[in-house]
Amino acid sequence: MKRLVLSLLLVLPLLASCTKKENEIVIGEYDSLSGSDATFGLSSNKGVRLAFDEINAAGGIKGKKIELKTMDDQGKNEEAAAATTRLITQNKVVAIIGGVASGRSKAAAPIAQAKGVPFVSPASTNPDVTKIGDYVFRICFIDPFQGSVMAKFASENLKIKKVAILRDVKNDYSVGLADAFLTDFKKRGGEIVADVSYQAGDIDFKAQLTQIRSKNPEALYVPGYYTEVGLIAQQARQLGIKAPLMGGDGWDSDKLHEIGKEAINGNYYSNHYTVESTDPAVTEFIKKFKAKYNETPDALAALGYDAAKILAGAIERSADLSGKAIRDELAKTKDFPGVTGKISLNENRDAVKSAVVIQVDGPNRKYITTVTP
């Protein structure tokens, strides 16, 4: 008897979570809300929530309200996979908005693919992510593109020839950007005078920078995350390196300036969007975001917002709520007027869009130029 009661107690909550409410569309999301790179996850999650709140306020999709189920992957690949399985089997979500990090998408997307649930990543830039299968989409550009954008910018706009690379070897993203930059910059006749590495979580970079200093580069390419980049910039200036630093969208956070202080000023990075844009889609988004969260949205928040809006649009257009129907509509996304630019998905389910180059100028970011693919 005791055992029966116990097993019933165990099963009941499961049953409860299985009963689907008729007037709701459940969409799943996993993100790193804790862990070492939680800022990205927190930002992206805020963007997603803002988008769905807006849609719900306007009456929802197909007359139904969207119910967002968010899971925390704690910055771990295995947690991302577990969260995806749980969202699909227990919460019966119709689609999943994936996380930020490419590594975690590579762990989670195969599960969604196998179950035939559409998977949209807002910011996984590693090229391999969408190769997992035809249910996997992304609405950001891919790493090699960002690397070559900066190579083009360095040789055409800054007119420099000698660059040192400082990459985060633990991070697929950083390695991908560095490799693309290296190939492209050499093709343009530039020279890579040093290619050294660090690891995420390090706080002391003086040894690498001392080594770089002796090679006298005209610029440093540091495609890491802002957490380390801020410190790298400071230590570079402390060692008397005056050459500008360049990086990718991993720099994009308000914390970059807080950590890097004056040392980070004047340096360049490629990004998905700029807050300086006068595009009404962008200004409107920034206004709404500020009103809700009282902070300026970074690129991850904008990407999360766009991902949620594109997914909602596809669900609205699809004939029914089956994975297949939503997938087909997602694949048809063309010229979507997103905050991060006009988004079209190509045959590889990757977004085709331009990148902007931004110069750090105190807490503000100066828009420098737009680079198209």
Add this chain to the structure above:
Amino acid sequence: MQDFVQHLINGISLGSIYALIALGYTMVYGILKMINFAHSDVYMVGAFGAFYIARAFGIEANPGVGSLAILLISSMLVCSILGLLIERLAYRPLRNAPKLNILITAIGVSLFLEYGGQALFGANPRVFPEVMKDFVIFSFGNVELKSFDVTVLIVSVLAMLGLQYLIYKTKLGKAMRAVSANASVASLLGVNPDKIIAFTFIVGSALAGVGSVLVGMKYPKIDPLMGMMIGMKAFVAAVLGGIGNVRGAVLGALIMGLSEEMVVAYLSSTYRDALAFGILIAILIFKPAGLLGKYSVEKV
């Protein structure tokens, strides 16, 4: 050559920070024969304590030696209280339990602080306030000696000298050494081991507090997981010097700091962490007691 001197300065500066944290491991080991894995997280809490105190008192606005002193003292206080609490609540109830239980508890406390810290302080990194202005004290060609490096070194050396004095020249130190040698005999002679052990935790944690402010000053990014790696490195340094031996901890930490710096400079930074743990394995194979550790040495 100039680069080599610069590497030397960088390495010593890094090593002296490792030393402050390594001392905490070594002291607790010396007296309790246990490895306090939560030590590096006490250090993290110290950094956050200093961060909030600096904010509350508006220390950011007036950087200088006075602000540094205030932060050092408050961080030491925060860490001491936490160290005392950990000893009281987690380790003392297990005083007579098998060693393995205490070790597991230590890991548990460590994880509790790391993830509790994420819940409490948020997972976002925070920026440590500017406690002092960094300026060049001495420059020679490309080589620059900065005020931060010198401050870190001076504060570390002062803290270590203070510790040395405490252990070898005071009555309390004598009691600590007695408890370390044999707690039950010491208690027969009128020393209260519980009090002495609690005191050891206070001193060890206070040193972690000093370390946290120095690190915050030099590398102004603090987050709840900041103790993980630096704690491991300091632990390796303590084992390298001979765990339980105060001078060994300092020596081990300097060796760690310098060799890490040189490995990154002349080989590849990929080997940086591999080196630390390579040293640990090598020392455990060839000289398990560590460089200065002898079984006869008094351990505190």
